Amino acid sequence: KGAEPRIKCGVTKEGFQVNDARVAQLLAVAAGEQRAQRPDAAAAYLEQVVAIAPAHPQAWNSLGTLALGRGDSVRARDAFARAAEADPGEPVLWLNLARASRELGDDAGELAALDRILGIDARHFAALLRKAALFQRTGEDARAALHFGQAGMVAPPADQLTPEFQ
Secondary structure (H helix, E strand, C coil): CCCCCCCEEEECCCCCEEECHHHHHHHHHHHHHHHCCCHHHHHHHHHHHHHHCCCCHHHHHHHHHHHHHCCCHHHHHHHHHHHHHHCCCCHHHHHHHHHHHHHCCCHHHHHHHHHHHHHHCCCCHHHHHHHHHHHHHCCCHHHHHHHHHHHHHHCCCHHHCCHHHC
16 A cells, blocks of 8 residues: 655745645645634634644635634734745735735735735736725825826726726
């Protein structure tokens, strides 16, 4: 009988590869709990994942999403920060961090996260739009107009926009 396949799941804080089928199993169970509308159970499984693989961006991102769902923006921001730190090249993680920062009224944190996205992809539509909204909210109308214009130039066709951006 052959060895059980091992699934690449991230890098530990010590820098070692975590190829642990247990992590994959815990993620699958957590996803099932989320689909079944049991966020506390999902969070418990995700906490086990980050105990095994402390730099697992998917688990941290899911924990952040669950925290936002509970209205715990502080915990969400912390989890999203861990996710973005674990996978700094993934724009969606920075976008989530920007959202949690915005919900906490942390304009500087939101701007820093949006700037990280634009450092990865200068034409990232959602980041440009959110940055424009941030500048508008803070009374920086000229900067807002500039970023709204840039977002308009890279916007996908209207029928491809998510409801959030329509």
